Amino acid sequence: MASLKRSALAPKTFPKVSTIAGVTLKTARAGIKSPGRDDLLLVTLDRGTTVAGVFTRSATASAPVQWSRKVAASGKARAILINSGNANTFTGGQGVADVSSTAGMASRTAGCRPSDVLIASTGVIGEPLPVNRIQNALSRMQSSRRTASWLDAARAIGTTDTYPKGAMRRTFIGNTEVSLFGIAKGSGMIAPDMATMLAFIFTDAKLPASVLRVLLKEGIRTSFNCITVDSDTSTSDTVLLAATGQAANRSPQSVSAPQLKAFRVALKELLTDLAIQVVRDGEGASKFITVDVSGAASSAEARKAALAIANSPLVKTAISGEDANWGRIIMAVGKSGARLFQHRLAISIGGITITDGGERVPSYDENQVTTHLKGTDISIAVDLGVGRSRSRVWTCDLTHDYIRINADYRT
């Protein structure tokens, strides 16, 4: 694979290191695909940790996704084993056996039961998982006292990522200060209809699994489910939220508890932060694009129109070419299936109104839009002129580098 330059849209810094009590990180070089880099992360979680997970809806979901769905459903876990370089997807009965045996190995290293181990794998599809290498790496982890930083962890789970992705928040549940730290990976095969990559969020808050589940689902709806790089949904998408409970002795038992409000906001912010980082590392991305659709008959229709714009190769190439070709936005909303009144359709780019009432505004000055398009953060707003619902979606442009990265991914 061609080595990749750090995305021009990458954030300047990785969040300051902050430990989450009850979470221990270890990384290793298992040599699953590429030698010379960490590709295995074992997260050990103290007794009493509650978890929730959201997984891909793909009908060809990977063996690890099928395994982890069950573990997450139990509401508790003691370890998460994540490898990059091999997705263990479409590997038949052997793939299922391999997940089970790596969970067994990780449980010995972590000192828990195999059914307490969550597994996540991304990378090439259809190749058998090199279980022996993972076994060797886990043995080395067990005998070493070296723990890894969040930055090490974020790096170990990446594949075509050009920068490590992390986000942190501090907030309160009642009077108790709690921390959240999340890491994510993903840059291609990113589309909504679920998580679209891997993300792991840890908190020392004490919360029952039933509450975590609701909070995670709600947070994903406006974050990871609103991003798209290339409309391709992965077979491995996984988002896990783990709460060690070490910050407090007591926990709110219901999502509607008023003291949860700040935590809820913090979690949503953190998920959105990570989701945006994934898009900003979209394969070959040179522009980060925010698409706002308003005036829709329903929020589902708004989302449909926003995704049609965000997934249109013609819109994405126009933006990569810094070309104010707004006709392609007209085309995209037209094909989306969302109801619209053409004689009311309003489009603006970078806050500059281009069309209103179904035609170009007389004062429209293309140079202003072109100036906006020369920047890296592009905004598109469309009002469908039908109702009051809205939706926001994030994407990136489609460039030569996307082709370069994906035409020679395995070679």
Added chain:
Amino acid sequence: MASLKRSALAPKTFPKVSTIAGVTLKTARAGIKSPGRDDLLLVTLDRGTTVAGVFTRSATASAPVQWSRKVAASGKARAILINSGNANTFTGGQGVADVSSTAGMASRTAGCRPSDVLIASTGVIGEPLPVNRIQNALSRMQSSRRTASWLDAARAIGTTDTYPKGAMRRTFIGNTEVSLFGIAKGSGMIAPDMATMLAFIFTDAKLPASVLRVLLKEGIRTSFNCITVDSDTSTSDTVLLAATGQAANRSPQSVSAPQLKAFRVALKELLTDLAIQVVRDGEGASKFITVDVSGAASSAEARKAALAIANSPLVKTAISGEDANWGRIIMAVGKSGARLFQHRLAISIGGITITDGGERVPSYDENQVTTHLKGTDISIAVDLGVGRSRSRVWTCDLTHDYIRINADYRT
């Protein structure tokens, strides 16, 4: 716009010229967008010609589409005016007035009523139609006796097309020999859910409009509605079928008439021929891809899975890179929403079985697939293992040239 090399996938020749009795072609250089090339085609149809049309389903359909829908619904027409370089789409009330006035101008040249004139425009969206230039060109046409060939006509209607697209068939209705000639344009903004480009088919057969309508709709279902270049549906898509009736005195009154069988087959073949030519000129295409999905629960599900493969940027870039990355096909069918049994899923490329029963076959030799991928005509077959329905879709790969063409289309 960058000048474009003839697609490597272009057919060797344009069909031998054959006139269709009752059809007269004239072309002109109106200078709508680019000087120095014909960009206007006026087709005059003799009295008694019946027509049928199928149009884009886009909610932002162009002014000409809205006009022509009405004309086609009447079942008869005396002229078709087609311009390239400007789509007259999203041009508000002015656009509607412009269609009406160009229909008036063309009706004077053709000697008919404005309501007998079909109009089709493709090119840039949102720019006002240069009506004066069209008026001048029509005046020149009227005063000149020069008629155009099918090849001239096919060239005049093109935009980013790298070669003129034409197809002909001869067949019989009962004992009467009839001819069909079709021309088409299109290479980007091509996706199904209707015609996805412009195509005009002419025949000297004598057939009522009610019969034409059924035959056209049926023929499009397995041709133009089964192609995709970039999943973007145009606002201008139009397919028109015109029958001058000059080959016979009497016509079958029902589509179920047995003497129509050969004509039906010939029309389907011709439509498929033109549709494939459009894909083979897909913007930047270096490979022509046939996707067959079988074993689906219904033909709609088969089509959904086939389109998910054909529209996946990751599948398309893998093929452009001649990379046997079949995991991306697994991903694409997985996200498609079509029912499948993963433990029965079978995939082959170029007739070489890769997976069967949910995993890679032991005998799989990647070199054989790589050899197939080095060719220009690629075939992908997937069996979902659920039912007996199937679907075939045609597409092309996604290359650097697609980006190059679309990032600087207007400049």
